[in-house]
Amino acid sequence: MSDGEMKPSLQRPVAPMVGASRPVVTPIMPSVVYASDCPDALDAQYEGRVFGHTYAREGHPNADLLARRVAAMEGLEDGITLGSGMAAVTAVLLGLCRSGDHVLGADQLYGRSLRMMKEDLPRLGIATSLADPTDARAFAAAIRPETRMVLVEVVSNPTLRVADIDGIAAACKDKGVLLVVDNTFTTPAAIRPLEHGADIVLHSVTKLLAGHSDVTLGWVGAKDRALLDAMRVFAVTTGLTASPFDCWLAERGLATFDLRFARAQETAQRLGAHLAGQKGVTRVLYPTRPDHPDSARAQGLLQGRGGNMLSFEIEGGRPAANAFARAAEGIAFAPTLGDVGTTLSHPASSSHRALTPEGRAALGISEGFFRVSVGLEDPQALIACFDAGLSAARQV
Template identity: 75%
Template sequence: MKKTIQRPVVPPASVSTPVVSPIYPSVVYASDDPDGLDAQYEGGAAGYTYAREGHPNADLLARRIDALEGCSGGIVLGSGMAAVAAVLLGLCGAGDHVVGGNQLYGRSLRLMAEDLPRLGIATTLADPTDMAAVEAALRPETRLVLIEVVSNPTLRVADIEGIARLCRDRGVLLAVDNTFTTPLAVRPFALGADIVLHSVTKLLAGHSDVTLGWVAARDPDLAVRMRVFAVTTGMTPSPFDCWLAERGLATFALRFDAAQRNAAALADWLAGQAGVRRVLYPTRADHPDHNRAAALLGGQGCNMVSFEVAGGRKAANALARAADGVAFAPTLGDVGTTLSHAASSSHRALSPEARAAIGITEGFFRVSVGLEPLDALKTTFAAGLAAARDA
């Protein structure tokens, strides 16, 4: 019997179209001939070659997030930290200097403190709520400033407009992590950011079942540099994760609004409970950046609440064990409420002194507020706080 080589399968023609995006798991895409492959690599023809270089599900998701952020040309990567790395390592090199917010996510801080310096990229941390502090940190060789709109986990609000003006005047790139706030609360490009990034894993996807990042640049040349770096270093996102995240985006606005309402009410309730030393939520009058938050976020506080209890690690352990009904986990953005302890998770790599300098104690917790009934959340946290007091 004569053997034949099977050609790649092409979906049957149809006059109708699927309502839900298909999943494209293929790693390899076949071309007709070398000229056709050249045309794709050189930009003369649209198409896919190898999934590490791009695939349909990543592009579909990227375009949806682009629309939310009011931009084009975004790139979906394998994680939020991949997006941070694509910015810092894809755009900076030996001899450059980077300024980072001093209350960035713990792994972002580690990247800046340990990895960039060994590659010859100098780093300085500065308080992003104080434009003068950021200005003092700048050097002639400063290439980029990286800040979060609202810091993780201390919920301080950056002076993004002031820092954007400063960076523009100095010819320095401004990269903004918009994970906590999302484009429903603020669009950093409209405020002067050059680069915006997200951990899609969190609120955008919203169900704790994907790990993805997204980054976009105002300048297409910067976007190309980050894309090339991501392809070269294998920051490939999973097609299935991209598909799940695209599905999650369909309910994003509804989830965000409901969780935000819960968060504001929970913050006010926590502030009145015995044993709670402080509560941080941007719309509260006692928040240190309340006025800036009101102007920048338009009265929105988002879904993150942080609070501190008396009693140190012993009380923290008791609270986490007794708050049965919320997951104690180092994550955020799920439809269910999660509780995290920065000193033992996101910021564990920092010394106790370094954590204390930014307000993170052993009794400090961050809550990613979900969609449960508010009364159920109060009951759960009441049990946790009672256990912390007894401890």
């Protein structure tokens, strides 16, 4: 099986028997508590001799089922479903690190991951630093003797740079450091990081995996069972619990994931090609476009799968950006991604607003810079919406 190719899986998992038949759709099991027959039976359950549930904070059927579904997509047998993508990040960073450790992160992580790196971990005695993940040598040089783990995203937000995962993985292995990959942007349809040397992989299931902007969930898995168990204990202790209803909705979303990914990716490629030829558009960023700075790496690492995310920049600064967003009717202006509908994000006023203008400029984020999460609309109708926005921006 080639990198990025997902194993086939049942679209509908087997549900429990009810009499002589079973439900086609997984039942929602909202119970907070589960009863056992006697103390001996409870002991057997806690000691792992029999399977069962006790209290929903420690796990419940819908969370377990979703965890196994996502794990299969990443080439694992099991994982942990958590209450959000940031709950997954927290389970990794705080479940596995202690005071005196060092965490090295990519310099373009998701905004809240960066905040945790810069503000929360240091106050707990965990040192942090950032490096450019597109330069494996520089990244390796930033690893210290006390480095516990490295945290990267395969494709960065919002400039869509492609990390040298293979090079970073080799450095981590050489120095005995855990490699953690946030695979939210790329998803297992584009790459399975564990096959490229990662030790831990995590997701914001909220995004493209669930795909309908109606759940808030996260997931984390690990090659080493001891690491997974340590993160599970931390998650149970701190209450990073996933809702049964959200898990049920996310399972429904996974049933159409392959179709949604393929359609959105195809439309993103068409939209990027169209935008690149429009007056007033200064650049278009899409990982597999020939003019992308990491195009060669994207073609090899992602097997040509650029995904559903693209970014572009227009002339005219903030006034033009306001005009574009107002005129592109039918496209939600919202700092999210992975929905069935296309969404438009403006990093300078949302995800990266805390940075100085100079800091944003260093990352290549101007007032005319937009990030697009491409959905399932008719491609020509979507292009017409963008053309309306561009026409309005040119008039500013």
